[in-house]
Amino acid sequence: MDMHSVDTVVLGTSGVTAADVLAVARAGARVELSDEAVVALAAAREIVDALAAKPEPVYGVSTGFGALATRHISQELRARLQRNIVRSHAAGMGPRVEREVVRALMFLRLKTVCSGRTGVRPEVAQTMADVLNAGITPVVHEYGSLGCSGDLAPLSHCALTLMGEGDAEGPDGVVRPAGELLAAHGIAPVELREKEGLALLNGTDGMLGMLVMALADLELLYTSADITAAISLEALLGTDRVLAPELHAIRPHPGQAASAANMLAVLQGSGLTGHHQDDAPRVQDAYSVRCAPQVAGAGRDTLAHARLVAERELAAAVDNPVVLPDGRVESNGNFHGAPVAYVLDFLAIAVADLASIAERRTDRLLDKNRSHGLPPFLADDAGVDSGLMIAQYTQAALVSELKRLAVPASADSIPSSAMQEDHVSMGWSAARKLRTAVDGLARVLAVELYAGTRGVELREGLVAAPATRAVVEAVRGAGVEGPGPDRFLAPDLALAERFVREGRLVAAAESVTGGLA
Helix, strand or coil: CCCCCCCEEEECCCCCCHHHHHHHHHHCCEEEECHHHHHHHHHHHHHHHHHHCCCCCCCCCCECCHHHCCCECCHHHHHHHHHHHHHHHCCCEEEECCHHHHHHHHHHHHHHHCCCCCCCCHHHHHHHHHHHHCCCEECCEEECCCCCCCCHHHHHHHHHHHCCCCEEECCCCCEEEHHHHHHHCCCCCCCCCCCHHHHCCCCCHHHHHHHHHHHHHHHHHHHHHHHHHHHHHHHCCCCCHHHCHHHHHCCCCHHHHHHHHHHHHHHCCCCCCCCCCCCCCCCCCCHHHHCHHHHHHHHHHHHHHHHHHHHHHHCCCCCCCEECCCCCEECCCCCCCHHHHHHHHHHHHHHHHHHHHHHHHHHHHHCCCCCCCCCHHHCCCECCECCCHHHHHHHHHHHHHHHHHCCCCCCCCCCECCCCECCCCCHHHHHHHHHHHHHHHHHHHHHHHHHHHHHHHCCCCCCCCHHHHHHHHHHHHCCCCCCCCCCCCHHHHHHHHHHHHCCHHHHHHHHHHCCCC
């Protein structure tokens, strides 16, 4: 949903920004290693080489892995050890994950490698950048990560490509043997040395990349939800007095204030508000209308917390063992995905609730007993026409699915590696279901937009707010038809969904309001 125009991202030793991740993952930005990063890589590698030459075993350098760490591996077997960890850990199953997810995964692993805390050689890091820049995308499968010891199977499939093994997708979208793709782009496969196989696998990069992209998508969708809520309020002849800043100031949640301000900005100049005391006086609007800023605002504040966690993780160097600035190489548990997994689950809860309140407003628009004068189901000739009846069914089915997706993955753990890895985060699973939830929310909001704009147009003799009129004009210009007799509805809903996803709903409203939070 969110594209970035950055052409090149230069990696140093101190982490990256969310904008960097989005530029590489979604917009195909090139990746370059800074001189600082190359120096740090070489310095850390010298430490690992010195340890490798010693007779004492060091985890990941001269030992096996996980529950097999008790075996000391002799020098002549160590290259094979690193190859084997990649081959054996590339054990994913199920459908392929999306190209943008794999690019984010590779880029974030390279970010940690460039920190100089992993002991990977500069030439391996350069090969990782070369693969990204060539548009080569390893085939990574849906299942295989428990979100602890990092996203092991997904990262292993990426490391396998660096070795010239397994399958990858070329820039033309065709899947071929990775060795063929590397050769076609003049990239030599890497021969992994001590610790390097382990270092390429041990990170929260998949779940973090999906978190960063979800945050970008949800930022757009939360603003979109404020706009659709305001249009529904107009169509239902609701009052905008509940949006007054002084009411929200006495409950000082910043997200709530932002949502209320957005709705108020969209409703500025509306001829549809203020009629709640007309023919059938109402003391108050229903919760789904009146409490829209409170629900959307709570989600906004959840986004802010998740963004803080993402920023911390983007600044992190996650590996085990890790090369410390003083030269020590220490085992640690920083690969545990709990911090990221929790916020991925928090966001899925917020998404489900935002979709739920949007669906309630849509249902209210379609019910002649609660819509304050709109025709049943917003139909042209109710009875002959069914109007938007089944559009709401589709929306309800989506909301029900979102509630199931809100069940936290991070509350689960399943032991692995002969009980050495006896508590895991399930953060990858939390990220995968959040991606599905984000898609569902976009569709739910598209249905509310479809119903709300039709409801506003059916209010004869009353003029909607200038921002609403701009939205109606833009969505009709996008091919989404207005009121009239029944027609094949799915194409209209698909166009409305695209209108929301591409940011055109927000752009149309902002053309009048001058900007929304």
